[in-house]
Amino acid sequence: MSKLSFSRIGAWIRSKIFLYNVTYGLYMLDWWERYLFNTIMILLLCVLCYNGSRFTVESVKRLVWYFSAETG
Numbered sequence: 001m002s003k004l005s006f007s008r009i010g011a012w013i014r015s016k017i018f019l020y021n022v023t024y025g026l027y028m029l030d031w032w033e034r035y036l037f038n039t040i041m042i043l044l045l046c047v048l049c050y051n052g053s054r055f056t057v058e059s060v061k062r063l064v065w066y067f068s069a070e071t072g
Contacts, residue, residue, distance in 0.1 A: 021027040026034050 026037060
């Protein structure tokens, strides 16, 4: 890739970060407040993904057990 492509990718990433900051109002916070907010959001997202994956696995296990059980 040429240097022009890297600069276009960098500009695209900067525009997405700017859009994120403006959408959620983070542009008016100090740098440490933004890091704190982003850290909390990442932690919440990790908890959500972890618990969602556990729920999905348990649900699939129950469905497999339910459909594989012999009717008597």
